[in-house]
Amino acid sequence: MGIIEEISDEIFKNVNKEGVHVIHDLFGEIDIQLILSELAEIESLYTEKFVEDKLFRKRELHEGRKGDACMVTLSKPTTSPFLNLDNFPALETCLEIYEQSVSKLLNEDMKDSKVLMNWQQYFDGDNSLPMHVDVELIDGEWGKYEISFEEGIIPRYVMVLVTENLNDGNGLMVEIDGEISEVKLHKGDLVLFDNTKMLHGVPEGTKFKRTMLGFRSFETKPLYFKKERFENSVPYKNGNVEGFIEELSTEKAIEKLKENGWYYE
Numbered sequence: 001m002g003i004i005e006e007i008s009d010e011i012f013k014n015v016n017k018e019g020v021h022v023i024h025d026l027f028g029e030i031d032i033q034l035i036l037s038e039l040a041e042i043e044s045l046y047t048e049k050f051v052e053d054k055l056f057r058k059r060e061l062h063e064g065r066k067g068d069a070c071m072v073t074l075s076k077p078t079t080s081p082f083l084n085l086d087n088f089p090a091l092e093t094c095l096e097i098y099e100q101s102v103s104k105l106l107n108e109d110m111k112d113s114k115v116l117m118n119w120q121q122y123f124d125g126d127n128s129l130p131m132h133v134d135v136e137l138i139d140g141e142w143g144k145y146e147i148s149f150e151e152g153i154i155p156r157y158v159m160v161l162v163t164e165n166l167n168d169g170n171g172l173m174v175e176i177d178g179e180i181s182e183v184k185l186h187k188g189d190l191v192l193f194d195n196t197k198m199l200h201g202v203p204e205g206t207k208f209k210r211t212m213l214g215f216r217s218f219e220t221k222p223l224y225f226k227k228e229r230f231e232n233s234v235p236y237k238n239g240n241v242e243g244f245i246e247e248l249s250t251e252k253a254i255e256k257l258k259e260n261g262w263y264y265e
């Protein structure tokens, strides 16, 4: 796809300063079709055993929405048929873009890490989502209108590629320093944001088909969050998300993920 060179310094300035950056039309129709067919192939590999091993997330099936997520990596071959993306070149390129971006943003090599790849399909009907940070909940629940969030790991950088949006580009609201604005996103657009500084949500009235592919790393300087104060914590407030956090090193993050049953070879 040869698009990595288009990730310019401008993006990094924007993500670090403004919290978010959009690259419009990064992917063309052929790229998107390749990505979708590779995702369909991975979806067909879904088993309960992979869910038990925390390689696949439990499939989300709600009215009007379907979501899948699995762990992926660019590193050595593994016994899993999808964990290493060697056989999925379009997705491999997406993961490379994510890893290069995060490495550059953190000024730290994130090679060999595992990344959560998630893909969501929203069909006709109400697709709204409250303003939130992306989080791996350890204690809490995702509701339709509210997220009860007691404990979790907040990934720092999140990348999302829009693979379809039949809502005239509508569907993403962002909140930075209390200011809410709307970001227009069409098929082929890529968004990179600092999830620890920014909230995002989907406004009411977003009701036609929308699909997207996301990448998030829980190993690269994530925040460990708890509603209650804990040892070594500092207060944290990001919009309606309020509690206490500790910034985790990669080692501590992996330790925490393993403690919570994540698969690590």
Ligand SMILES: [Fe+2]
Pocket (backbone or CB within 6 Å): 132, 133, 134, 200
């Ligand atoms: Fe989200």
